[in-house]
Amino acid sequence: MSTCVLAIANQKGGVGKTTTSVNLSACLAAMGRRVLLVDLDAQANATSGVGLEKTEGGSVYRPLMGEGTLEERVKETAFANLSVLPSEFDLCGAEVELARADDYLNRLRVALAPLRASGRFDLIVIDSTQSFLRMSGRRTPLEVGGQVRFCSEVGVSDSGLHMSTEPLI
Numbered sequence: 179m180s181t182c183v184l185a186i187a188n189q190k191g192g193v194g195k196t197t198t199s200v201n202l203s204a205c206l207a208a209m210g211r212r213v214l215l216v217d218l219d220a221q222a223n224a225t226s227g228v229g230l231e232k233t234e235g236g237s238v239y240r241p242l243m244g245e246g247t248l249e250e251r252v253k254e255t256a257f258a259n260l261s262v263l264p265s266e267f268d269l270c271g272a273e274v275e276l277a278r279a280d281d282y283l284n285r286l287r288v289a290l291a292p293l294r295a296s297g298r299f300d301l302i303v304i305d306s307t308q309s310f311l312r313m314s315g316r317r318t319p320l321e322v323g324g325q326v327r328f329c330s331e332v333g334v335s336d337s338g339l340h341m342s343t344e345p346l347i
């Protein structure tokens with residue numbers, strides 16, 4: 179089974195993106211799925227929500243700028259099957275710097291590709307910010323060159339994760 183990527187995104191702040199990301203990740207991990215939670219918010223609430231502290235230089239910022247890899251940034255949590263790519267304050271500058279970078283819309287997708295191909299995770303859940311969504315208009319950095327669907331309803335039961343989806347574009 180290939181690794182599925184689910185980005186929790188909305189153009190507004192304060193609508194529960196982080197709460198949804200953390201709780202969905204924790205529930206799926208508790209059900210035995212190997213989950214990677216990617217915290218793209220400089221406030222690092224998803225990082226602290228799974229019990230980790232901000233670590234200077236530990237976010238996805240440098241790998242998105244072409245320095246190092248995401249694999250070396252993955253941190254284990256106290257929860258079985260749940261890992262995190264933590265965030266910290268350095269992501270504040272990412273929006274400005276990424277918008278100036280070549281091929282900026284593909285940076286996150288390309289940086290995640292080795293983790294997806296590794297088979298280490300069943301699901302990658304991205305806690306996105308409204309700025310990453312605004313950076314490319316309606317499109318998120320994962321959409322370019324990939325199949326992305328808008329998730330209109332998510333349910334978790336003993337038999338697994340159930341999502342009702344519709345095409346985004």
